[in-house]
Amino acid sequence: MSTPQTGTPGSGARASARTGRHALAGVVAAALMFGGAQFVSAFLAPASSPLVAAGAWFIDITPAWLKDLAIGLFGTADKLALGVSIGIMALIGSAAIGIVSRRWLRAGLLMVALIGAALMAAVGTRAGTNTVDLLPTAAGTVLGLAALRWLTTRAARTGATHAGEVRTRPAADRRSFLRAAVLGAAGAVVLGAGSRVVEAVRGGVRQVREAIRLPAPTRPAAPLPSGVQAPVAGMPAYTTPNAQFYRIDTALVVPEVDPGSWRLRVHGMVEQEVELSYAELMESGLVEADVTLTCVSNAVGGDLAGNARWLGLPLRQVLERARPLPGADMVLSTSADGFSASTPLEVLRDGRNALLAVGMNGEPLPLEHGFPVRMVVPGLYGFVSATKWVVDLEVTRFADKQAYWTARGWDERAPIKLASRVDVPRGFARLPAGTVDIGGTAWAQGIGISRVEVQLDGGDWREAVLAAEATVDSWRQWSYRWEDAEPGDHTARVRAYDATGAQQTGERADPIPNGASGWHEVRFTVG
Ligand SMILES: Nc1nc2c(c(=O)[nH]1)N[C@H]1C(S)=C(S)[C@@H](COP(=O)(O)O)O[C@H]1N2
Numbered sequence: 001m002s003t004p005q006t007g008t009p010g011s012g013a014r015a016s017a018r019t020g021r022h023a024l025a026g027v028v029a030a031a032l033m034f035g036g037a038q039f040v041s042a043f044l045a046p047a048s049s050p051l052v053a054a055g056a057w058f059i060d061i062t063p064a065w066l067k068d069l070a071i072g073l074f075g076t077a078d079k080l081a082l083g084v085s086i087g088i089m090a091l092i093g094s095a096a097i098g099i100v101s102r103r104w105l106r107a108g109l110l111m112v113a114l115i116g117a118a119l120m121a122a123v124g125t126r127a128g129t130n131t132v133d134l135l136p137t138a139a140g141t142v143l144g145l146a147a148l149r150w151l152t153t154r155a156a157r158t159g160a161t162h163a164g165e166v167r168t169r170p171a172a173d174r175r176s177f178l179r180a181a182v183l184g185a186a187g188a189v190v191l192g193a194g195s196r197v198v199e200a201v202r203g204g205v206r207q208v209r210e211a212i213r214l215p216a217p218t219r220p221a222a223p224l225p226s227g228v229q230a231p232v233a234g235m236p237a238y239t240t241p242n243a244q245f246y247r248i249d250t251a252l253v254v255p256e257v258d259p260g261s262w263r264l265r266v267h268g269m270v271e272q273e274v275e276l277s278y279a280e281l282m283e284s285g286l287v288e289a290d291v292t293l294t295c296v297s298n299a300v301g302g303d304l305a306g307n308a309r310w311l312g313l314p315l316r317q318v319l320e321r322a323r324p325l326p327g328a329d330m331v332l333s334t335s336a337d338g339f340s341a342s343t344p345l346e347v348l349r350d351g352r353n354a355l356l357a358v359g360m361n362g363e364p365l366p367l368e369h370g371f372p373v374r375m376v377v378p379g380l381y382g383f384v385s386a387t388k389w390v391v392d393l394e395v396t397r398f399a400d401k402q403a404y405w406t407a408r409g410w411d412e413r414a415p416i417k418l419a420s421r422v423d424v425p426r427g428f429a430r431l432p433a434g435t436v437d438i439g440g441t442a443w444a445q446g447i448g449i450s451r452v453e454v455q456l457d458g459g460d461w462r463e464a465v466l467a468a469e470a471t472v473d474s475w476r477q478w479s480y481r482w483e484d485a486e487p488g489d490h491t492a493r494v495r496a497y498d499a500t501g502a503q504q505t506g507e508r509a510d511p512i513p514n515g516a517s518g519w520h521e522v523r524f525t526v527g
C-alpha cells in the first residue's frame with residue numbers, strides 16, 4: 001500500500017491540511033513572482049508591469065455589454081472592481097498550481113513558466129513597450145519558479161510517508177514549511193512595498209509636470225458671466241475642479257508620457273506628414289475654451305460629465321498644415337497606451353473649438369486626464385473624440401479603419417445627445433416642509449440650451465429659470481422654486497430644449513451603442 005493514510009481515522013483532515021500547505025506554496029510563489037516583477041518594473045515605465053499588461057489585456061477583450069455593466073455597477077470604481085476580480089482569480093489559480101505541484105512538480109513549474117511567457121507576450125505586444133520592459137516579468141517568473149520548487153519540496157516533506165518510510169519529525173517538518181511560507185510571503189510584501197518606494201523616489205513624469213508653466217493664451221476665453229451658477233444650495237460647481245472631474249478610460253495604471261520625448265505624428269491621407277513636439281505645441285499660439293465633456297456610458301441623470309476650461313491648439317490648424325487628401329472623412333487618434341477614437345474630419349474643421357489640449361482649468365493636464373496632450377472636441381462623446389495621452393493622428397476613412405470601442409460594438413460616430421438632469425434634491429432626500437428649491441444641469445454641446453421644463457408629481461410641465469450661458473459648448477444650470485410643496489412623497493422630472501427648439505426625447509435608450517436617452521426624475525420626501 002503506497003498511501004498509508006487511507007482508512008486511518010483523522011486521515012481526511014491530515015490530507016486536507018497537506019493539500020492546504022501545497023495550495024499555500026502556490027499562492028506564496030505567485031506573490032513572490034508578482035512582487036518581484038513589480039519591484040523590477042518600478043525602475044522602468046508602468047507599462048512594463050505584468051499586472052498592468054494582464055489587466056489591460058483583460059480590459060481590451062471586455063465586450064461592450066460587460067464594460068457597460070461594470071461602469072453601471074461600479075461607476076468610476078470599475079478599475080478597482082477589475083483589480084479585485086483579477087486578484088481573486090490569481091489566488092484560485094496559484095493555489096491550484098500549488099496543489100498540482102504536489103504530485104507533478106514539473107507540471108506546476110511548466111504552468112508557471114507558461115504563464116510567465118504569456119505575461120511577457122502581453123507586455124511585449126502593448127503599445128509603447130520595448131524589449132527592456134520584458135525584464136520585470138522574466139525576473140518575476142524566475143523567482144516564482146524557484147519559490148514554487150523550494151516551497152513544494154518543503155510541503156512535500158510534511159507528508160512524505162511512503163511504505164516503509166519512517167517519519168521522524170512530522171511537527172518539525174511542518175514548522176519548517178510554515179517558516180519558509182512566512183518568509184516567502186514577507187519577501188513578497190517587502191518587494192511590493194519596495195516597488196512603491198522606488199516609484200515615489202523616481203518621481204517620474206509627475207515631477208516633470210509640476211515644473212511646467214503654461215503659456216498665456218493668444219485667444220483667452222471670455223470670463224464666465226456672472227450667474228452661470230444656479231442659486232440652489234448643493235448644485236455642482238459650474239466649472240468642475242480637476243480633482244473632481246470624472247475619469248473614464250481603459251488604462252489600469254495612468255500612462256506616464258514624458259513631454260520631453262512626446263511627439264504627435266499626423267499622417268495617412270495627407271499631402272504633408274506633420275510631426276509636432278510638446279515645445280512646438282506650447283509655442284504655437286494656444287486658445288482657451290470652456291467645453292463640457294460627456295461619456296457615452298453616462299446613464300440618464302448620471303454624473304459622467306464635467307465642464308472645464310481647456311487650453312490648446314485648434315486641431316483645424318494642425319490639419320491645415322497636413323492638408324488632408326480628398327476622400328478622407330475621419331481622423332483616427334491613438335493614445336500612447338493603444339486606445340483609439342474615430343472623429344469625423346469635418347467636425348475637426350468646421351470651426352468649433354476642437355483642441356489638442358495641454359491645459360485644464362489653468363493647470364497642465366493632470367496625468368489622469370491625458371498629460372501631456374489630449375483631444376477635446378465639443379459635441380462628441382469622449383470615446384469618439386477625447387483621446388488622452390494622444391500621440392498619433394491618422395487621416396483616413398470610416399470605411400477603412402475602426403476605433404477601439406467601435407470594434408467592440410459601439411457606434412463609429414456619436415454626437416452627444418441633448419440631456420438634462422436634476423441635481424438637487426438628491427434622490428430620496430428628506431426635506432423640511434415649505435419651499436423646495438430644485439436645481440439641475442442641461443447640455444446640448446455645440447447648440448446650446450434654450451429652455452428647461454420641470455414636471456412635479458406628473459402634473460403640467462412648468463418652465464424653469466435658466467442660469468446664464470457661458471458658451472454653447474458648455475452645460476447650463478437651471479432652477480425651479482416650488483413654493484407650495486405639500487408634505488409627502490414627490491417626484492420631479494426634467495426635460496430640456498436645445499437652441500433650435502428641439503425637445504429632449506423621453507424615449508428611454510441604454511448607453512450602448514450611442515448614448516442613453518430619456519427624462520431624468522428624482523423622488524424625494526417633504527415634511
Ligand atoms: N487614451 C484614452 N483616452 C480616452 C479614453 C481611453 O480609454 N483611453 N476614454 C475616452 C472616454 S470613453 C471618455 S468619456 C473620456 C473621458 O475623459 P476624462 O477621463 O478626462 O473625463 O476620455 C476618452 N479618452
Ligand SMILES: [Mo]
Binds near residue numbers: 248294295297382
Ligand atoms: Mo466615455
